[in-house]
Amino acid sequence: MAYQESLAALADPTRRAVYEALVRGPKPVGGLARGVDVSRPAVSQHLKVLREAGLVGVKPKGASNIYHAEKDGLVALKRYLDGLWGDVLQAFADEIEREKDD
Amino acid sequence: MAYQESLAALADPTRRAVYEALVRGPKPVGGLARGVDVSRPAVSQHLKVLREAGLVGVKPKGASNIYHAEKDGLVALKRYLDGLWGDVLQAFADEIEREKDD
DNA sequence: ACTTACCGTAAGTCATGGCTTACCAAGAAT
């Protein structure tokens, strides 16, 4: 749920690939594993990290678990970056001011 | 310059701390090192990663190197997340539609 | 000129984490 976890979760390429697949629509673990070139257990582990970051959620559907993208983790990350963005703009403005002193 | 590098760069806590310090204003390497509990060379290595991601830039000022936040890397990351966000909303909309079929 | 401050790079150490195989549990199907 915290932006730090979203950041760490999305930093890994294959985990990001799994997430991007889910962003296009809900899918079972097996389906996700087929889209990536790692084993199915590896995908399960990635899903755990994504789940703890609030980026995805699960709904059991019989024997299979259907994963889907969740808003929370992404919103947290977007908010964090927007905060940084504001500060960066401020820093730029400050620098313009400073350059007037020559 | 690519969002992948920004993601990887900001995923590390101490590197993120260095970046956040720069976002509040330009600083020399030594000053940055004093704000974090790792050695100065470690900070230099983090700055290299941040620089390659387009998140920071340098301006030599005499003997010291003044680092500052750069827009490019952050913009790239924000764009990527906005794309994801759009897809997530679409996926949610699709799911609402699907639930009408019961 | 010599020393001191500032910084980047090299080499080596060590922990983190991503991957695999093996195993186990639960639901579907026959």
Next chain:
DNA sequence: ATTCTTGGTAAGCCATGACTTACGGTAAGT
């Protein structure tokens, strides 16, 4: 009831990467 599919967890391996110390190089101060 047994088999087959689906998937989470455990244990172990191994590469990546974050950190340290040591070194070299340039600019400023005296």
